[in-house]
Amino acid sequence: MGLKNKLTFLYLFAVLIPTTVTNGLFYYVVTNQVRTQKLHDASLVIEQLAKDFEQGIDQVVGISSLLYTDSRINEMLDRQYTSDAEYVQHYHDVFPEFNKYRYMHPFIHSIVFFTDNSTVIFSGSVQPITPQLQQADWYRDIRSFPVLVRTGRSLSIVRKLDYFSFYNKTNRMVRIELEPMAIDHLLRTRAFPGEIYVVDRQGNIQYSTRVQNNVHNKGKPPARTEKGRIVISHRYKTAHYLHGWSIVGVVSEEKLVNNTRYFMAFIFSIAFVNFVVPTIILFLVSKPLHARIVNILSYMKKVERGKFETIHSELYDDEIGQLAKAFNRMSLTIKRLIQDVYMANIQKKEMELQKKQAQLNALQSQMNPHFLFNVLETIRMRSLMKHEDETAEMIEHMARILRKSISWGSDWVKVREEMDIVSRLLSIQRYRFGDKLQYRIDIDESVLEHTIPNMIILPFVENACKHGVESKAGKGNIDIQVRAEGPWLTFTIRDNGPGMNEQQLLQLWRSLNEEEGITEHVGVRNVYYRLKMYYGEHFTFQMYNDRGFVVFFSLPIDQASSSNYVK
Template sequence: MRKPSLNNVKLRDKMLLIYFLCVLLPIVLTNVIFYNVTTINVKNQKMKDFSLAVEKARNELRDQIDTALGISAVLNTDYFLNESLERSYATDGEYVDAYHSDIIRTLNKYSPVYQSIRRITIYTDNPTVISGGYVNSITPQIESGSWFRAMEESIDPVVVRTGENGLNGYETNYSIVRTLNYPGNRNVWRKIVKIDIHADAIRQVFGTIGLDGDVFLIDGENTVQYSSRDDIGWLKREVAYSPAFVADDALLFEESYPIMNNNSGPWKIVLAVSEEKVLEEVRKSRGFVIYLAAANILVPSLIIIWVINSISARLVRLLRHMKKVKHGAFETVAYGDHRDEIGQLTSEFNRMTLQLGKLIDDVYVADIQKKDLELKRNQAQLHALQSQINPHFLFNALAAIRTRSMMKNEEETAKIIHNMAKIFRKSLQWGKDWVTVREEMDLVLCFLEIQKYRFGDKLDYRIEVDESAYECAIPKMMLQPLVENASIHGIEPLAREGLIEIRIERRHGSLFFSVKDNGVGMQPEEMARINGLLADRDDMGDNVGIKNIYYRLQMYYKEEADFEMTSTPGKGTLVRIRVPEHGGNA
């Protein structure tokens, strides 16, 4: 298995990899972990705080109810109070005296002392007692009340909730109700004490924790006795507590408180706080955490970018100059006097570049002379090739023969001689290496007319040239040798009718030439031999015309020209040439 390697990774990418793995990722992970740990710690602390708040409310509620229960117990064992309520009074005045001396004195000891006690009321069915003040008669209306029925159903003191219209609208009150049964009295009459607790005291108990969420005081029968939610209608009717009262994501805090109600379970306080409320403080600090993380990322990022640019930019500049050296431009790199490793490398590169430039300057003259000799040699070969087909005396002889043919009215012979004269006249133009496609095709057409005169109906030709290609410049006699090879080597040995097709197209900034014949073709061995001759620049061989075209294409167009020759025995030969449009001037 091949080991992972960073050798093929660019230096800039390596530095960025170090930045992401060693700076950015640790900073992001550290801040995320810090934020999550802080959130968990704050959440746990908040939950402890809410639990303590609910427990405190439970204790304060218990203190208030226990205070009222204690007062009711003391009143139950107060001999003078019970004796005053059991006594039969002969006159109203006698009751009034006993009321002021025993009852009021006893009850006034508690109301002013305990601020949570709103009122203490005693109910009795003693007919000699005058109803009013702290003592009221048990009337049918009283007996029909819910608190009275709850008291009769229990042998212990009960805690009841009643509602009435007050100064602030409809108010709910909490009362401790019990029967007074002093053991030493006859207990002929029913005596009931009802101790009312201030509604504000209850609201104050739950007011603090109610600011953080929804508070519910639930009795043993799952009835809501108090809530910070007025929308559930608990004030004017009995409402059973339901989990639907709280949100799905709410956190619940509960504290139970046993109350001495007969056949009833303990009461409990429920605080429902949304998780968003619990994490409110953390949410407030989220912006600070984000700003701190941004600063921790931005400052190292700027420093690392500065360092990366100091390294990468100079390396890229050095590499760019190295590529210029490859193409023959020996330029030195600026700022090569820096003292770090890249500066030393740049300094050595500049020294090497200067030495290479000097060395090339020393051998440049000799190289130019060598190239000049080679160019003259190629030109001499080209002129030698041209001299094979354009001797000057032939032109003069053909002109004389054409004149005599016209004098004897031999027009066909005169036309052919005229075409031959045109061919030799163009070949005599030594100083003109470039011609237009139109001029080249005029030469080719003259040659084809001569060949058709020679072969008769055995030879036919077809020419297709794009109109836009006629004025393009090409090397002189680039197509005529190909047409000559097609007629002599392809069509002449053929027993059937021969066809030469010439096509010239101009597209995508290039000229495309094709010369095709349906002649005898060539065997693969012959094609291999010709390709070998084209590869050998020193040996001209027998195929002078093809090698002449191939060498001139290489000389004029370098690597921009394409030359392709294919042949099939019995089917013919196809030559394709592609050259750029701008190769010279006609």
């Protein structure tokens, strides 16, 4: 693809498409943000309406509780009167004070008591419990606690008056009818951009702002899935008398975004400007740039053919001009490199090869280790011929250890092989120290076939013999344990020698973190560095004093046994 086509491609994907997408996204974000904000505001209105409605119902329920626990009203409704005059006297003594409850809250339209006491004179505030009344739907819902039901033209709070067990001659109840105009006023005073419904626990509409002066709106509110409408609902879950009731708001989708229409023309205007102006500017700038770059390219092709010519046309101080100057310097530098640096580098490589060849020749000229094995085998055979079996056995152990230590085979061995070498070393040391050395090897048989790095136990056993047994006046003990503990393979080498003082132990730990300059503890450092090379940070290594000196390290079994770690 040529530079001109690339600039066109760049224009499409850096100007045209981003401008179109950006303006489209901007319009979408603004519209969605306005819609979200209005939806949030509408949700707040519904929440506040639900709170106000619940507060009004709570106050009516509070008044019902006062009546429920009023002994005079309960006694008046339960008392068996001998004459009408006696009832009238009690009625005038009690109800004037009772009537104050009726005017305490604007949500209350009326308060009516019901009783099956036949000695009572029934009037507007006291009504009989008739068979017809007992067939009403709301009557079957009456409980000792307040219940919100529809009773004819309005909603009511109803409950039995059975708080006092000693007033048990009659059945009593109270119905506090809510004021429909107060509920309608509450629903219409909030600035909600749609319709509001009060829905009972069966999902039926009890009040709605859709109908003026509504008394009872039967049916269901619009469903959430109805196209073009958004339903916002607050469902009561706390008070038992409102449990399952809902305040539902329904708003048209179009009303939420009708204020964003003017953004469309504004965004299209910006998009047009962003399209035309950059197009003109890019055309005026890209044409001379393209010509200058093509000129530099022609000289670079000459370099490809081995002609290191410099650009002699007018060079500007912009980036392309600096590129042309850098190209001229590069051409001159390549010539010098070919003549000087390249030849010197070849000479240096030849000297390094000669040096490595000399080192290889020196290494090959060293004594063949098989000579040592042959000598040891000859000594062992002579010892057997002279019936010096113990000496022959020690020489065999020594030959095996020597062969293992200078072997160029795999860096990884099985635990069984490593412990065989350790056992042979301890046998030699036992031959050396006699009864002064006692040792014990405790190996979990399940770990014998796991693979571990070669020669990682032997240096610590040698140190235990040298520093733990040899320097001890009495008998020396060496205890070696190899265990499988979960995903870890653990090794413990313990002796009963004098151990290390705190300063020596600190110096030993410090030597493990120093790359050069420390000639002591070479065996320990060698093992520690190899473990870090093989396992990184996924291993544990500890050295401490505990009635002697203890070396403990653990290796992950899955890595120790994996062939991926065999080097």
